[in-house]
Amino acid sequence: MKKLSATHIEQLYAFTRAHFVEYYDVQTELVDHLANGIEAQWAANPDLDFEQALDIEFKKFGVFGFLEVVEEREKQMSKRYWKLIRNEVYQFCKIPKVWVSMALFLFIFTMLFQLPYGFYGVATFLALEFFLYVFLLGKRSRQLKKNQSAKQPLLLEVIINRSGQIGSFSYIWFYQFLIVDAQVFSNLYVALATSLIISLVSLLHYIVLVIIPKQKNKILREVYPEIV
Incomplete structure (x- = not known):
């Protein structure tokens, strides 16, 4: 089965940045998701080229692209951040x-x-x-x-x-x-x-x-x- 090369991975990172994903951890999550999807497509259709497979995977995110993923991650990390603050406040009660x-x-x-x-x-x-x-x-x-x-x-x-x-x-x-x-x-x-x-x-x-x-x-x- 065809596998993504290091060059392909770099292209995926560049693709996420081009679509306004500025955080490296969110980029990595999306790159992993896109890579798995592309390789799954290649398993079914080895003749499909990289750009076509990427376009198919990106369309699965809908009209807003990666926006919803980024917003969800921001919510998760904001909750984690406020949990850190609550834990520190709790320390001042002990x-x-x-x-x-x-x-x-x-x-x-x-x-x-x-x-x-x-x-x-x-x-x-x-x-x-x-x-x-x-x-x-x-x-x-x-x-x-x-x-x-x-x-x-x-x-x-x-x-x-x-x-x-x-x-x-x-x-x-x-x-x-x-x-x-x-x-x-x-x-x-x-x-x-x-x-x-x-x-x-x-x-x-x-x-x-x-x-x-x-x-x-x-x-x-x-x-x-x-x-x-």
Whole structure:
């Protein structure tokens, strides 16, 4: 039975890239699928040339081509990414990291509820955190551009590299915090809820911008053992 050559495999990779599949792991999945289909066609009809067989296999993906496959893989990897974040958040609920979570919460709560001008102290803390977040995000972005290689990126790798941008949306509520009357936080339940939210958001920022990126190579080896 006819088999695909190394040249054919390279052509299949080029074909997926030409059809807007930018992630190497998704390309590999599609190349494997196309290769199996082409060789199955050759088993039934050895006289069929490569381009004809490829055209037949590609048409099986429908009018949207590889788009649905890419979208499905993005959903799967996004779920995996958020699972990583949930696992890290869970670690901050267990000893010894729970002491860090409690210390942060008590710091925010004490500032808001017990100190006369604590509201302004928390506002300053949030402002400093915001500027630090933007600085670290910008620094990381420059490093990624500097270290960018010619190889095609992996889907989960791209999601991790962009992860810091996700946390920026959590600052939307911060602007509301700035316009609220400080007297609101004299209410115990409001102070408790606000302290909890600020603590969780701060931990989320630390996880997505520091912890997960530091573990990126280990994560990619676990997810893509045959590639990385």
